[in-house]
Amino acid sequence: MMRRLAVPAAALLLTSALAGCSDSANGDDGKLDVVTAFYPLQFLSERIGGEAVRVSTLTKPGAEPHDVELTASQVGEVADAGVIVYLNGFQPAVDDAVKQNGGDRAFDATSVIEMIPRAEADDHAEEEGAEHAEEEEHGPNDPHVWLDPERLATIGDKLAERLGKADPDHAADFTARAATLRTELTTLDGEFKTGLADCARRELVTSHSAFGYLASRYELTQIGITGIDPETEPSPQRLAAVAAEAKEHGTTTIFFETLVSPKVAETIAKEVGAQTAVLDPIEGLTDASADYFSVMRANLTALKLGLECK
Structure with a gap:
């Protein structure tokens, strides 16, 4: 839209x-x-x-x-x-x-800085037409x-x-x-490298494809249910494809963000028998006592639990 x-x-x-x-x-x-x-x-x-x-x-x-x-x-x-x-x-x-x-x-x-193209950040994006429409409105790179x-x-x-x-x-x-x-x-950065060095899985299933830079830096693979824009509605085919990937990788946690509805993540989680957890893209704070560092460290804790890192 x-x-x-x-x-x-x-x-x-x-x-x-x-x-x-x-x-x-x-x-x-x-x-x-x-x-x-x-x-x-x-x-x-x-x-x-x-x-x-x-x-x-x-x-x-x-x-x-x-x-x-x-x-x-x-x-x-x-x-x-x-x-x-x-x-x-x-x-x-x-x-x-x-x-x-x-x-x-x-x-x-x-x-x-060097930007990551949307297509590279979101390898599991929606249909090609929707991807092009989003690029036209929001630009060609992952922001x-x-x-x-x-x-x-x-x-x-x-x-x-x-x-x-x-x-x-x-x-x-x-x-x-x-x-x-x-x-x-x-x-x-050192805390993330150490915390995510040894994990049971490296596939990051998220409701919103906001984590391309984080995934790239710490050698994770992002599987986004929706695209870069969190308001994009995933098709039934997309939901089925993500559920299949999640089952293939033994995913135990589907991540959703704080500023949009968790329903899409909950749908996938129910399908694959996984739990849900918050992974905050820090686009806006919901807690006045928080800041960038505290939210990033909360994200690291959530990732270590969800990916079963040692």
């Missing part, structure tokens, strides 16, 4: 004009205004920007971000921001707002780059450079915080 930005054209033109009139990247308190598209980019911006930035996000906590629609006021935030941090091809509404109002203030996370800690660290390094250009007085601080974050992400 094609979805586009639900903001009147007049609002876009108005905010474009306002953007052209803006002559300062900083607010009245001297902080750099950073608008982020969704949680992982908000997390990066807050950790790297520190007290020198004021960070907002276009996707509300707990909201499914793939097809978020922006209000006129949110498009205005994009127009007025000092830096806009987004991931091209993930949220069409945000892409449109950035195209209309972003200019050289936009930082596209996909431009600084879930933040689930690879190494790629996220690289995005952080480049974001620090971009923030430094917008606010040179704090450039050294941005670089130092990005280096600290990289060290933490390297530690997390």
Whole structure:
């Protein structure tokens, strides 16, 4: 299903004009205004920007971000921001707002790392026609780059450079915080490598094909019931094919995510006699006390149990 930005054209033109009139990247308190598209980019911006930035996000906590629609006021935030941090091809509404109002203030996370093509990330995708339709709307690459800690660290390094250009007085601080974050992400990466080194099986059956980067980094095979877009409805043929693969590999756990219905995963689990468990793609937080690191470590625990790792 094609979805586009639900903001009147007049609002876009108005905010474009306002953007052209803006002559300062900083607010009245001297902080750099950073608008982020969704949680992982908000997390990066807050950790790297520190007290020198004021960070907002276009996707509300707990909201499914793939097809978020922006209000006129949110498009205005994009127009007025000092830096806009987004991931091209993930949220069409945000892409449109950035195209209309972003200019050289936009930082596209996909431009600084190597992306995995959708077809490679989701080897078990739906019918070819549906796959092409999804690529046309959301882009040709798997957008879930933040689930690879190494790629996220690289995005952080480049974001620090971009923030430094917008606010040179704090450039050294941005670089130092990005280096600290990289060290933490390297530690997390080591935990995943150790935790997933010796498992009874390496097939990862998920309701949503969001884990291509994680699977690639830790030598797992993702078997997605739906495609990259979690709202894609699997056909009866697809459900039967996944059930057959799950039985073939002796799958004991079908993973589902926090922001969409677990019904598809439960259907497969019932068919193959497996249990279900949460594997969070961290597209948006549902727990205010959680952060990227705590959710990733919860994912590692779930994977070790579900794949029977030693």
